[in-house]
Amino acid sequence: MFPNRIKTLTTERQPDPILWNALKQGDRRAFAELYERYYRILYNYGYKLLPDAALVEDAIQDLFVDLWRIQQNLAEAESVKFYLFRSLRRKIHRLSEKENRFLSVDQAAFPFLTDTTPEHQFTAGEQEQQLTQQLAHALKQLPDRQSEVVTLRFYENFKTAEIAAIMGITDKSVRNTLHKAMTHLRENARYLAPFLGLLLLLLS
Incomplete structure (x- = not known):
């Protein structure tokens, strides 16, 4: 649903809380900016948990689909990064269970x-x-x-x-x-x- 890279739509880097609140109001630019800002670090963390590129990418896509779907019901996030990391870990865990895989940090990666x-x-x-x-x-x-x-x-x-x-x-x-x-x-x-x-x- 999303490309690996989305062109930044804002000319100035907005703080996470501002983007989060804008996302809750249905702002597509804020959504795209959050995806652009966090995709790579989420992928790196997810791949450390389970070295399966396709599964990690699916988990990230599912995470952002959920964010957009429930945007109006999102809670206030004191730390957007914390919210995303915790959510991604849970999604990878659920996906790995479906695939009969086990979470483990890939030391080589x-x-x-x-x-x-x-x-x-x-x-x-x-x-x-x-x-x-x-x-x-x-x-x-x-x-x-x-x-x-x-x-x-x-x-x-x-x-x-x-x-x-x-x-x-x-x-x-x-x-x-x-x-x-x-x-x-x-x-x-x-x-x-x-x-x-x-x-x-x-x-x-």
């Missing part, structure tokens, strides 16, 4: 480190590329759930409560899983110890 992700917090200059490659390699060694929590927390900047709602687990489970992931990385990737030690301190 983790595009964690891009120009817009927080790897710049870990290093700078000539050492950046080497360190980010090492980090990506270390993340591949994590169990699926730990990988997903790390992704949502540090690369998508969701709060603990939001991660819990997205994944359908408790806040405590999120904190414990994240702590285990950081501990695992610190023990098995000693070159990251200075940075992970700080993160563990903040999580304690």
